Amino acid sequence: MCLDGHFFNYFPSKEDAIIGYLLDEFPADALEKFLHGAGPDSGVERGSLGLSTTLLRDLFRLANAMVEELNISKEHLQELAIVMKREPQLMLKVIGSAEYREREFAGLIAQRENLAVDDPATNMAAAIFGTCSQRAGQLFFSEANTLPFQEILANNLHMAQQIFNFSTLPADLSIEGTP
Secondary structure: OOOOOHHHHHOOOHHHHHHHHHOOOOOHHHHHHHHHOOOOOOOOOEOOOOOEOOHHHHHHHHHHHHHHHHOOOHHHHHHHHHHHHHOOHHHHHHHHHHHHHHHHHHHHHHHHHOOOOOOHHHHHHHHHHHHHHHHHHHHHHOOOOOOOHHHHHHHHHHHHHHHHHOOOOOOOOOOOOOO
């Protein structure tokens, strides 16, 4: 199926077709597992910020369930990349949908972890995970890519974890001139 031809006939606009893919609903079973994976009866440990020790693993599983549900072939991805290169406004729509999805993930994290939606830990977790996911998507959609999304995302998450795991800030860190 050619994305530049018949594919877009099913949508009001090319933007709707592409953004529709990116904003599809979470698979119900994967969402259920994610939301209840750290409940009070789960026995999951919590770190100092109140986040469960299984949060990253479960975010990874939820994201991969979403990608699997999309079921887009390599050929469709290549055609999509060509269309997006020809029509740069589509990339702006993709960026906007990524911001929406990050807020959605923050809300899900807050719900799962029983924290306030505006809790800094939930928003930072969603932002870091979102950045790793966006970068994985960029590589996954590239013409030269041969790796599955799951492997790319796992590599990005491992790298982020390693970067911050061994690089610490002193507790009394302050910006020059402020307490």
